Amino acid sequence: MxxxxxxxxxxxxxxxxxxxxxxxxxxxxxxxxxxxxxxxxxxxxxxxxxxxxxxxxxxxxxxxxxxxxxxxxxxxxxxxxxxxxxxxxxxxxxxxxxxxxxxxxxxxxxxxxxxxxxxxxxxxxxxxxSGTRLLVKKSSGIGNYSDLAGKTVASTSGTTNAQVLRRYNQEKQLGMQILLAKDHADAMLLVQTDRAAAFAMDDILLYGLIPGARQPSDWQVVGDTLQVxxxxxxxxxxxxxxxxxxxxxxxxxxxxxxxxxxxxxxxxxxxxxxxxxxxxxxxxxxxxxxxxxxxxxxx
Missing domain, CATH: 3.40.190.10 (Periplasmic binding protein-like II)
Incomplete structure (x- = not known):
């Protein structure tokens, strides 16, 4: 074959x-x-x-x-x-x-x-x-979506998560700036390089990205599940x-x-x-x- x-x-x-x-x-x-x-x-x-x-x-x-x-x-x-x-x-x-x-x-x-x-x-x-949650650095102090008011948040282009995040941002009037990456690894890189405070994506995919990080212990998945x-x-x-x-x-x-x-x-x-x-x-x-x-x- x-x-x-x-x-x-x-x-x-x-x-x-x-x-x-x-x-x-x-x-x-x-x-x-x-x-x-x-x-x-x-x-x-x-x-x-x-x-x-x-x-x-x-x-x-x-x-x-x-x-x-x-x-x-x-x-x-x-x-x-x-x-x-x-x-x-x-x-x-x-x-x-x-x-x-x-x-x-x-x-x-x-x-x-x-x-x-x-x-x-x-x-x-x-x-x-799965459901939309947040991948953040443990040192960020971010525990939920309310902590992202006025901050830049990454997600992946073409996903339902980006739509859910955009709708939640409007409903709660958080003033988040949503930055869309080409793929999940690129979105995580935005957080790693401090161009975004968090990466909003399906929780299982976020857990899957942590083991590949240079320092896995530096990362955590936080926040309420917005949508199953x-x-x-x-x-x-x-x-x-x-x-x-x-x-x-x-x-x-x-x-x-x-x-x-x-x-x-x-x-x-x-x-x-x-x-x-x-x-x-x-x-x-x-x-x-x-x-x-x-x-x-x-x-």
Whole structure:
């Protein structure tokens, strides 16, 4: 099996522009894969532990393991057994247009399933629940959103967190200056270099960034949870056959216990590259979703 990784940010930006110009791709993903022999998986470079680059080579993570299970089922269902799996780096800003124009066929990372996005793409069964909180330096003295009045706060471009933060800032009249970064690692760098006082993002992603810091003990996640949101694999709209396949794979993993095994692997066990354990137990919302799988979006 051949694996190739597309990681250049400039290339992804160009692809996103082409996506907007080209318009939606055909919504028959299985036929497309069978005819081309190519299955393109979108991945995030720093969405730990869902989809990230730990060392040189292909991405790893909870979402990537689920995507690989989908690849195996696609191989079983189609005549294209020798599928070339191509890994395409995506960002919060370009992941939807790259899916729409066929550059990628599936993205299993840290994408929130919500009603606004469901007008443009489809989502498989939810596989995680998270909420917006704050990553700060322990020395900052910041404990909640009220401490950020008049300060600069970082978030990531193209995320629901940026929208939630902007709305909260307006409602509470905090006068925060919101600075949007290209990706999560870049947003954390803004706080590290004191260009922002805090990084607002899904709490699980913030916990995932701390182990990669130069001094992990200098950082903490604080603040109330502004909004609970489900994560789900993202695919093209109006493709019921492919959605049924992806949903079937995830539901089967939830029934068999494989989903919980993968959860333990990525959330309560040492993970690459530093072998640090995030120690994030399964939430009640996700536990409920295992017994009654749902693709219901955040409203």
């Amino acid at each position: 051949k694996h190739s990784t597309v990681a250049a940010h400039a290339a992804c930006a160009a692809l996103a522009l082409l996506a907007l110009a080209a318009g939606p791709a055909s919504a028959d993903t299985l036929k497309k894969i069978e005819e081309t022999g190519r299955f393109a998986l979108g991945y995030r470079e720093s969405s730990i532990p869902f989809s990230y680059v730990a060392t040189a080579g292909k991405p790893v993570g909870f979402g990537q393991d689920i995507a690989q299970a989908v690849v195996q089922e696609v191989r079983r269902r189609t005549a294209a057994r020798a599928i070339d799996v191509e890994y395409v780096a995506v960002t919060s800003a370009n992941r939807i247009p790259l899916l729409q124009n066929g550059t990628i066929d599936l993205e299993c990372g840290s994408t929130t399933n919500n009603t606004a996005r469901s007008k443009e793409v489809a989502f498989a069964l939810n596989y995680f629940y 949101e489900p994560y789900a694999c993202m695919l093209r709209k109006d493709d019921p056959a492919f959605k049924a396949l992806v949903d079937g794979v995830i539901a089967s993993m939830m029934r068999s216990g494989e989903f919980e095994r993968l959860y333990r692997k990525w959330f309560v066990s040492p993970i690459p590259p530093r072998g640090i354990n995030l120690n994030v137990p399964m939430s009640p919302q996700l536990r409920d979703n295992l017994s009654q799988p749902s693709d219901k979006p955040e409203v």
